[in-house]
Every structure is written in structure tokens, then in C-alpha cells.
Amino acid sequence: MSDIKENVLNAIGNTPLVKLNKINVKNIEIYVKLEYYSPGMSIKDRIALGMIEDAERKGLIEPGDTIIGKTSGNTGIGLAIACAVKGYRFVAVMSAGNSAERQKILRALGAEVVLVPQQPGEEPGRISRKDNDAVEKKTQELTEKLNAYRPNQYINSMNWKVHQHTTGQEIIRQTSGRLDAFVAYIGTGGTFVGIARALKSFNNDIKCYPVEPGVAAFLAGKKVITTQHLIQGGGHAVKPPFWDESIVDGYIQVSEDEAIKTARALAKNEGILTGFSGGANVAAAAKLDDSLRPGSIVVTVLPDTGLKYLSTVLYE
Ligand code: PMP
Numbered sequence: 001m002s003d004i005k006e007n008v009l010n011a012i013g014n015t016p017l018v019k020l021n022k023i024n025v026k027n028i029e030i031y032v033k034l035e036y037y038s039p040g041m042s043i044k045d046r047i048a049l050g051m052i053e054d055a056e057r058k059g060l061i062e063p064g065d066t067i068i069g070k071t072s073g074n075t076g077i078g079l080a081i082a083c084a085v086k087g088y089r090f091v092a093v094m095s096a097g098n099s100a101e102r103q104k105i106l107r108a109l110g111a112e113v114v115l116v117p118q119q120p121g122e123e124p125g126r127i128s129r130k131d132n133d134a135v136e137k138k139t140q141e142l143t144e145k146l147n148a149y150r151p152n153q154y155i156n157s158m159n160w161k162v163h164q165h166t167t168g169q170e171i172i173r174q175t176s177g178r179l180d181a182f183v184a185y186i187g188t189g190g191t192f193v194g195i196a197r198a199l200k201s202f203n204n205d206i207k208c209y210p211v212e213p214g215v216a217a218f219l220a221g222k223k224v225i226t227t228q229h230l231i232q233g234g235g236h237a238v239k240p241p242f243w244d245e246s247i248v249d250g251y252i253q254v255s256e257d258e259a260i261k262t263a264r265a266l267a268k269n270e271g272i273l274t275g276f277s278g279g280a281n282v283a284a285a286a287k288l289d290d291s292l293r294p295g296s297i298v299v300t301v302l303p304d305t306g307l308k309y310l311s312t313v314l315y316e
Contacts, residue, residue, distance in 0.1 A: 007085050012038050012045045013166050017174040017299070022269040023282065025289040028296045030282060031179075033171065036274065036305035040077040040105075043167070043303040047190055048078025050162035051151035052086065061149045063087035068148035070094070070139040073102030074233060074304055075153055080109035091148060093139040095131045097122065098232065100311045114138065127232075155241050159190030160197070167191070168198020171299055180296040181207040183252060183284045185277040187234030189243055191301060196247040207249040207292075211284040215251045231259050231276040233303060252284040259283055263314060267306060275309050278302035 005011050015037040020030045035043035055061045066089045069079050076092040083090035092106050096115040106113050116135045119128060143150045153159045171179065182199055184192040189210075196208035212218045213235045221239055231254075256276075263279025266272040281300040288298055306315055 008039045009049055009082060009085050012049055014170060017171065018272070020266075020270055020282070023265070023286060025286050027289050027294045028180075028285075028292050028298050030285045031175065031297060031299045032272065032278070032282065033167070033299065033301045034272070035301050035303050036307075038078075040074070040081050041305045041308065042074035042077065043191060043301055044074035045078040045081065046166055047153060047156075047159050047162045048075055048151075049082045050158040051153065051156050052079070052082045052088075054156075054158045055149060055151060061088070065089070066091060066146050066148040068093065068139060068143050068146065068150050070135055070150075070152075073098050073106070073308070076106050076111065077102070077109065079151070080106055080111040084110050091142060091146065093135055093142060095127050095135050097127045097131060099309055101308050105308075114142065153188050153190065157242060159188055160194035160242055163191055163194025164198045165194075167301070168195040168202075171195065172198065172202050175297065175299065177202060178297060179206060179299045180292060181209065181249075181285075181288055181298045183209045183211055183281055183288070183298065183300045185211040185231065185234050185254075185280045185284070185303070186240075187277075189240035191303070193240070193242055193244055193247070195301075197244070200247050207288075208247055209250050209252045209284065209288070210248060211252050211254055211280055213254060213256065213280070215253045218251070231256060231280050232309075233275075233277050252287055254280045254283045254287075260314060262286070263306065266302075267315065272302065273306035273315075274302040275304045275306055276314060278304065278306075 016034050017031050023030055038045040067083055068091045069076050070093050080090050090111045092111045093114045097118045103113050116138050119130050186192050192210045199206040259276050259280035262283040263274055285298045285300045
């Protein structure tokens with residue numbers, strides 16, 4: 001019995017990298033990292049575990065303590081899994097506008113879910129700045145009230161370090177270092193910053209492009225959600241505190257429509273069922289077709305599974 005994982009946390013990461021064969025590009029090859037292979041079906045399992053273990057190492061928490069997270073779902077699911085295995089109580093605070101699946105998965109994994117109502121008249125799935133602020137306020141309130149530990153992914157350096165040490169290294173190993181560009185949709189920015197740092201320190205010629213639906217607002221540092229788009233998990237148009245312009249070779253803008261069309265094409269043509277942001281990432285990668293030399297390899301991540309969006313318009 002040499003191939004047994006001690007517990008499910010050991011099954012996080014080491015996800016497959018798959019070549020796309022039917023995507024409409026002439027010059028380039030696109031490889032996608034299927035992060036939905038992780039136990040919580042998203043890329044966020046990696047950082048959830050990383051943040052918990054970092055807090056344990058620093059002596060900030062011990063089993064039995066209460067962990068709290070403000071999350072659009074995926075980080076919460078990762079935290080819920082880590083807490084279930086390690087014996088912590090977990091409270092997830094999220095907007096009621098997030099998909100029903102996310103709430104149900106969290107509860108199934110033993111989390112206590114606190115839903116913050118959306119602003120009056122707002123459409124489910126479109127989380128506004130005000131909604132976001134309301135969730136933040138509630139999380140701060142509860143953190144104090146419950147004397148909970150909050151592994152805040154927006155400022156926690158483990159958010160990008162975990163990607164530098166795991167996801168980035170996996171990409172280098174899986175491609176034998178033969179990649180030309182990397183793109184990633186940004187929410188907290190941890191995925192992009194961590195992987196781009198790993199790639200740039202391996203080979204500074206690898207081009208790295210963040211993907212953002214409202215690039216202009218992002219660059220202007222406006223604290224607004226420009227388009228209240230459906231691409232869950234990001235597009236807040238807020239520069240993360242650990243943002244690093246020196247690893248950015250340019251920004252790629254992708255619309256909600258492009259993200260949806262591409263996600264649907266991935267499912268129908270390649271058998272790959274991902275979410276909105278996975279669609280956004282592949283749409284962004286395809287936009288490099290004209291600017292890279294023939295034979296270039298572009299890598300991106302598919303942050304989560306389409307199964308998390310069955311109640312949304314994505315696969316209607
Ligand atoms: N896509 C999805 C589905 C996500 O949940 C997240 C994380 N919020 C992202 C993309 C963006 O990743 P990051 O926070 O590392 O920028």
C-alpha cells in the first residue's frame with residue numbers, strides 16, 4: 001500500500017495540465033491546469049491549507065479554535081475541508097448573491113454559513129461593491145464576537161507564496177520549462193502573483209498577463225466594481241496589497257460574454273467543465289494568438305468546476 005494519502009489534504013495540488021485541441025487559434029498551443037481536480041474542486045484549496053498550516057506553525061491557532069472567512073465560496077470550501085480534517089470550527093461569511101451550490105457545499109462540509117443580503121433590487125450573481133463592503137463589515141463584527149482567527153487571503157502572503165512554491169513549480173515541471181506565456185484572472189491576485197514569480201525567476205522571458213474585466217479601472221486603482229459581471233471570484237478592480245507591476249507584461253481584458261462563450265466551448269468541444277473564470281482565462285490565452293511567434297505555448301489555470309455554476313446562466 002504505497003499509494004495511499006494519509007488524509008484528503010494530501011490530495012490537494014499536483015493537478016493535470018491538459019492541452020487544448022479544438023480551440024480556435026493558429027499560432028499557439030494552450031495548456032490548461034485543471035484545478036477542479038482538487039478535493040474542494042478549486043484552486044483555492046491550496047491557499048486555504050497553506051494559510052491554516054502557516055497559522056499553526058506560528059502558534060496562532062490550535063484544533064478546537066474558530067476560523068472565520070469572508071469568501072465568494074471557493075476559499076471557504078478549501079477552509080471548510082482543512083477545518084473538517086484538522087478539527088476547527090469554521091464560519092463562512094458570504095453574500096447571498098453567490099451561487100446556491102457554494103452555500104450548500106459549505107454546509108455539507110460542516111461550515112456555518114452566514115449570508116449577507118444583497119442590496120435591494122440587485123440581481124443574484126452580480127455582487128456589487130456595496131455587497132462586498134457589507135460582507136466585509138459582517139466578517140469583522142463576527143471575528144471579534146466569536147474571538148475567531150481570520151486567515152485573510154486579501155493580505156495573507158501565503159496566498160501568493162503557496163502558488164509560487166506549488167502551482168508555479170508544477171507548471172515548470174509539467175512543461176519541462178518550455179512555456180512562453182502565462183495568463184490568469186485576478187481576484188485577490190494570489191494565483192497570478194505567485195505563479196508569475198515562480199515563472200519569472202525560472203526564466204524571465206516568460207510573459208505573464210493578468211486577466212481583468214475592467215482593466216482601466218484596475219490600473220486607475222478605482223475601488224469600484226466597474227462591470228457587475230458574472231465572473232465570480234474576481235474582477236473587483238482593486239489592486240492587491242502584494243501586487244507587483246514588475247512581473248506584469250501587459251493586461252488582458254475579457255468580457256463576461258467572452259468568458260461564458262469560451263467556457264461553453266471548452267465543455268462541448270474538449271470535455272472540460274469549468275467555471276466563468278476558467279472561460280475568461282482561456283479566452284485571454286487565445287487573445288495572444290496574434291502577438292506570439294508560431295509554436296508558442298501559453299499556460300493558464302481553470303480555477304474551478306462548472307458544477308459550481310449549475311444554477312447560473314453558464315450552462316443553461
Ligand atoms: N476564479 C475563481 C472561480 C475564484 O474563486 C478565484 C478566487 N477568488 C479566482 C478565479 C481568482 O484567483 P485569485 O484570488 O488567486 O486572484
